[in-house]
Amino acid sequence: MNLASLGLAGAVTAGVVTALVAVLVPVRAxxxxxxxxxxxxxxxxxxxxxxxxxxVTFSVSWPxxxxxxxxxxxxxxxxxxxxxxxGGVALIAGVYxxxxxxxxxxxxxxxxxxxxxxLLVPAATSVGTLLVCWELMALTSLLLVLAEHRQRPEVxxxxxxxxxxxxxxxxxxxxxxxxxxxxxxxxxFADLRxxxxxxxxxxxxxxxxxxxxxxxxxxxxxxxxxxxAHPEAPSHVSALMSAAMVNLGVYGxxxxxxxxxxxxxxxxxxxxxxxxxxxxxxxxxxxAMSTDxxxxxxxxxxENLGLVLVGVGAAGLLAAGGQRVLAGLALAAALLHxxxxxxxxxxLFLAAGSVLHATGxxxxxQLGGLRRGMPVTTAVFGWGALAASALPPGTxxxxxxxxxxxxxxxxxEGGGAEAVVMPVAVAVVALTAGLAVATFVKxxxxxxxxxxxxxxAGEAHESPPSMLAGMVLAAAVAAxxxxxxxxxxxxxxxxxxVAVGGGPATSGVLTVRLTGxxxxxxxxxxxVALLAAVVLVLGGLRATAxxxxxxxxxxxxxxxxxxxxRMEYTATSFAEPLQRVFDDVLxxxxxxxxxxxEESRYLVxxxxxxxxxxxxxxxxxxxxxxxxxxxxGEAGRRLATGSVHRYLGYGFYTLCGVLLxxxxxx
Amino acid sequence: xxxxxxxxxxxxVVGGAPLLVGVMRQVRARLEGRAGPGIGQPWxxxxxxxxxxxxxxxxxTELFRLAPLVSLATVLVVAVVAPFVTTVPTVGPxxxxxxxxxxxxxxxxxxxxAGLDTGTAFGGMGASREVTILALVEPTLLVAIFALSVRxxxxxxxxxxxxxxxxxxxxxxxxxxxxxxxxxxxxxxxNGRLPVDNPSTHLELTMVHEAMVLEYAGPDLxxxxxxxxxxxxxxxxxxxxxxxxxxxxxxxxxxxLAVGVLALxxxxxxxxxxxxxxxxxxAKLRLFRVPELLAGSFLLSLLAATxxxxxx
Numbered sequence: 001m002n003l004a005s006l007g008l009a010g011a012v013t014a015g016v017v018t019a020l021v022a023v024l025v026p027v028r029a030x031x032x033x034x035x036x037x038x039x040x041x042x043x044x045x046x047x048x049x050x051x052x053x054x055x056v057t058f059s060v061s062w063p064x065x066x067x068x069x070x071x072x073x074x075x076x077x078x079x080x081x082x083x084x085x086x087g088g089v090a091l092i093a094g095v096y097x098x099x100x101x102x103x104x105x106x107x108x109x110x111x112x113x114x115x116x117x118x119l120l121v122p123a124a125t126s127v128g129t130l131l132v133c134w135e136l137m138a139l140t141s142l143l144l145v146l147a148e149h150r151q152r153p154e155v156x157x158x159x160x161x162x163x164x165x166x167x168x169x170x171x172x173x174x175x176x177x178x179x180x181x182x183x184x185x186x187x188x189f190a191d192l193r194x195x196x197x198x199x200x201x202x203x204x205x206x207x208x209x210x211x212x213x214x215x216x217x218x219x220x221x222x223x224x225x226x227x228x229a230h231p232e233a234p235s236h237v238s239a240l241m242s243a244a245m246v247n248l249g250v251y252g253x254x255x256x257x258x259x260x261x262x263x264x265x266x267x268x269x270x271x272x273x274x275x276x277x278x279x280x281x282x283x284x285x286x287x288a289m290s291t292d293x294x295x296x297x298x299x300x301x302x303e304n305l306g307l308v309l310v311g312v313g314a315a316g317l318l319a320a321g322g323q324r325v326l327a328g329l330a331l332a333a334a335l336l337h338x339x340x341x342x343x344x345x346x347x348l349f350l351a352a353g354s355v356l357h358a359t360g361x362x363x364x365x366q367l368g369g370l371r372r373g374m375p376v377t378t379a380v381f382g383w384g385a386l387a388a389s390a391l392p393p394g395t396x397x398x399x400x401x402x403x404x405x406x407x408x409x410x411x412x413e414g415g416g417a418e419a420v421v422m423p424v425a426v427a428v429v430a431l432t433a434g435l436a437v438a439t440f441v442k443x444x445x446x447x448x449x450x451x452x453x454x455x456x457a458g459e460a461h462e463s464p465p466s467m468l469a470g471m472v473l474a475a476a477v478a479a480x481x482x483x484x485x486x487x488x489x490x491x492x493x494x495x496x497x498v499a500v501g502g503g504p505a506t507s508g509v510l511t512v513r514l515t516g517x518x519x520x521x522x523x524x525x526x527x528v529a530l531l532a533a534v535v536l537v538l539g540g541l542r543a544t545a546x547x548x549x550x551x552x553x554x555x556x557x558x559x560x561x562x563x564x565x566r567m568e569y570t571a572t573s574f575a576e577p578l579q580r581v582f583d584d585v586l587x588x589x590x591x592x593x594x595x596x597x598e599e600s601r602y603l604v605x606x607x608x609x610x611x612x613x614x615x616x617x618x619x620x621x622x623x624x625x626x627x628x629x630x631x632x633g634e635a636g637r638r639l640a641t642g643s644v645h646r647y648l649g650y651g652f653y654t655l656c657g658v659l660l661x662x663x664x665x666x
Numbered sequence: 667x668x669x670x671x672x673x674x675x676x677x678x679v680v681g682g683a684p685l686l687v688g689v690m691r692q693v694r695a696r697l698e699g700r701a702g703p704g705i706g707q708p709w710x711x712x713x714x715x716x717x718x719x720x721x722x723x724x725x726x727t728e729l730f731r732l733a734p735l736v737s738l739a740t741v742l743v744v745a746v747v748a749p750f751v752t753t754v755p756t757v758g759p760x761x762x763x764x765x766x767x768x769x770x771x772x773x774x775x776x777x778x779x780a781g782l783d784t785g786t787a788f789g790g791m792g793a794s795r796e797v798t799i800l801a802l803v804e805p806t807l808l809v810a811i812f813a814l815s816v817r818x819x820x821x822x823x824x825x826x827x828x829x830x831x832x833x834x835x836x837x838x839x840x841x842x843x844x845x846x847x848x849x850x851x852x853x854x855x856x857n858g859r860l861p862v863d864n865p866s867t868h869l870e871l872t873m874v875h876e877a878m879v880l881e882y883a884g885p886d887l888x889x890x891x892x893x894x895x896x897x898x899x900x901x902x903x904x905x906x907x908x909x910x911x912x913x914x915x916x917x918x919x920x921x922x923l924a925v926g927v928l929a930l931x932x933x934x935x936x937x938x939x940x941x942x943x944x945x946x947x948x949a950k951l952r953l954f955r956v957p958e959l960l961a962g963s964f965l966l967s968l969l970a971a972t973x974x975x976x977x978x
Contacts, residue, residue: 371727372727390768391771391772392768392769397765405821408816419975420972422812423971423972424968427964430807433808434800434801434803437771437797437804438797438798438800441782442797445781446790449727450725518825519762519822520762525757526743526765529743529747530739530743533742533743534735534736537742537889538735544716545716546716546885550719550721550722551720551722552722552723552724553721553723554724555724555784555785555881563786567786569787569789569791574797575794577794577953578801581798581957
């Protein structure tokens with residue numbers, strides 16, 4: 001037994017025991033028990049992951065536990081990274097949930113099981129184990145999405161979408177991995193790595209698993225569940241799903257594509273990069289248009305995971321071209337973004353949960369002025385928004401800088417495809433970063449600053465202490481990652497090296513130095529310099545400006561009387577210029593109805609204006625598929641008329657057919 | 667560490683930026699047949715504003731008061747770390763082009779938040795427009811940077827400029843020319859100059875930057891004005907040094923620094939005068955025509971980036 005296996009065993013035990021206890025204890029003690037159990041599970045997960053990142057490995061296999069496949073777990077740096085991230089998010093969600101969660105027995109008991117399933121997925125080292133854990137994760141998360149189905153009817157719709165899409169993804173992963181196993185001596189990962197695969201089969205396996213794993217990561221076109229399920233789930237579950245579960249989709253792509261299949265041809269990674277780029281831009285555009293705070297955060301997850309896939313795709317592309325060092329850098333950038341995204345998205349979702357807790361409103365157009373009632377939540381959300389918008393000294397800035405460095409340096413000698421792909425990828429990252437700034441200025445500026453736009457927002461009050469503690473903890477982690485990314489970068493580099501080989505991608509303690517190529521960045525210097533500059537400017541102002549007292553004054557209202565909250569800019573109006581610019585991409589639906597006075601057509605009684613920005617990909621892509629399936633189902637109905645003779649006939653003909661086929665091929 | 671260089675750069679940018687604005691206004695005035703107030707007028711304005719009492723509009727939070735400080739601080743940091751007078755880095759490895767661009771964006775973002783914080787229609791309108799333009803400028807800016815740094819193999823500003831000094835033929839290469847045109851459009855858009863925004867407009871509905879900072883008065887307004895002047899100086903200085911890096915000091919001795927300061931003043935002055943002269947002949951574009959301009963400049967920067975591969 002070493003720390004990694006001990007930690008994992010501890011996490012599983014703690015999770016399962018918490019689930020059992022949560023069922024048994026009385027209502028009042030339940031949140032505390034679940035929260036404490038979740039903290040223990042998460043802490044054990046972090047310990048196991050940290051040990052794995054430090055290089056501790058283990059491998060266990062119990063062939064008798066599960067029929068046919070058995071169960072096998074193990075640990076390497078790549079698994080350790082995802083374990084640590086999941087554990088960390090679970091720990092914070094546990095602290096937060098103590099005073100947040102007022103859900104029923106089933107939801108409270110499912111939460112620790114969900115965390116356990118997420119911890120086991122990266123630790124699985126055989127196809128059978130992976131699939132079982134994956135499905136367990138899907139089912140438990142589905143139950144959690146449905147936790148509030150009695151309160152709101154939309155929850156059931158979201159749950160249906162999630163159930164269908166997640167199982168569609170599971171089915172493709174199942175098919176892909178079974179094809180892979182059929183060509184290997186066994187179903188353990190070691191067997192699969194050694195299996196000789198024909199190129200066509202490898203391509204098929206990769207595409208099938210890619211579809212499944214990207215559907216879990218919220219990547220286009222199978223993203224439709226994400227902006228539905230995240231808003232409807234309880235907020236700490238949203239945080240767990242958005243910051244921990246979607247990462248496992250990336251884990252799957254990296255594990256199968258780069259590790260088990262060992263790289264593969266260029267077109268695989270061009271597909272991955274393309275999917276990532278499209279998802280990043282589309283996700284952030286939808287987020288910029290969204291007025292529902294949690295839906296906005298959900299689309300931002302699609303964006304960030306898209307950026308991660310851009311990094312993974314670039315890593316695969318560079319590895320296929322033989323540039324191991326740069327591939328390591330690109331993958332390290334992608335994995336660091338996974339870690340950073342987990343930190344700031346947890347922060348943001350927990351802060352959004354606090355807003356929802358205080359006001360019951362998710363609509364940004366009705367929020368505003370929360371600064372007065374909820375100072376801590378406002379500060380935490382503001383910090384999370386800065387972290388998410390890739391500006392220094394925020395968290396995402398470091399990983400996006402690394403990603404850009406990998407793309408800038410990823411110049412193969414005389415490669416034609418890359419010469420076009422890399423600049424376009426840079427443009428995508430840049431556009432995404434720009435739109436992310438707009439999105440989070442909107443979310444923070446409209447949601448938290450200015451004056452309240454509704455009664456609920458005006459009466460907002462700060463959340464209970466455990467929720468604040470959870471949020472502040474998440475924000476603190478994001479701050480550490482922002483200023484000292486060098487604390488985790490060696491471990492992230494080691495995890496990347498598992499998949500693409502090569503040495504550590506970066507070095508340095510206070511400064512991030514790239515290995516093999518020129519480039520260095522010190523987030524700490526920027527943070528300190530900014531602080532020093534603010535102090536300097538303040539000093540200069542004190543020295544030069546007059547020392548008269550501040551006076552409160554009226555806002556400029558064009559002389560038209562006091563401004564009311566209805567005159568403020570809302571989230572919708574804030575996003576309107578962007579919506580006009582991207583009109584052709586978004587295809588918004590607008591509807592203006594003018595009511596005239598009965599006596600005269602020239603006098604207007606009322607004007608009604610409606611606007612909605614539906615998810616265009618979903619609207620274009622899904623209905624034809626659903627219609628086709630329905631038509632198929634209708635056609636199938638004609639075969640089953642209820643006549644027993646007919647059914648016996650089917651059996652007879654099928655048997656004859658099978659015998660004929662067997663006679664021909666054997 | 668190169669403390670002297672950093673201090674000299676900061677002093678030159680802080681002291682010179684209002685004069686640059688003065689020069690530009692004077693050029694414009696003369697071309698329009700007016701006498702003009704003289705190039706020292708922006709400094710006199712700042713002094714007057716600093717002497718007025720500070721005003722807090724009702725209903726604003728501390729973010730409104732902090733925003734001018736942070737906005738000025740970001741430009742100040744850029745003025746210290748980026749190579750304007752000398753290529754010797756001031757504070758460690760901070761002169762990264764991506765980081766400099768992101769820092770300047772941070773300055774815009776805090777002002778946009780302050781605009782929203784006032785809760786007036788004008789503040790929100792200015793913030794929304796400014797942020798939209800910022801989002802659309804970003805791709806042009808980063809791809810142009812990409813084109814410039816691919817040849818050098820580094821995004822460090824000092825490295826890019828040194829490489830150009832060593833190989834002057836780069837300046838007239840298609841990559842440089844395309845990237846230069848793209849970056850000029852970026853500079854115009856990021857600083858709210860014509861034809862994207864009119865810095866001297868008096869009609870709230872057409873304002874972009876001015877609407878966002880409409881509620882500022884007194885010393886706060888002085889900071890905002892100084893920051894926006896410094897921003898313009900920083901952009902023009904980067905433009906000048908990226909494409910015409912001659913005169914940049916490579917050491918820290920006083921003579922080289924003096925030459926560097928002189929070169930910077932000449933470059934920024936000439937670029938500013940040219941920009942002001944060009945503005946006389948331009949009218950402001952409608953807000954929704956601005957994306958077309960930016961799309962054009964994005965295309966140029968993308969061409970520059972692909973040219974960097976194929977013509978290298």
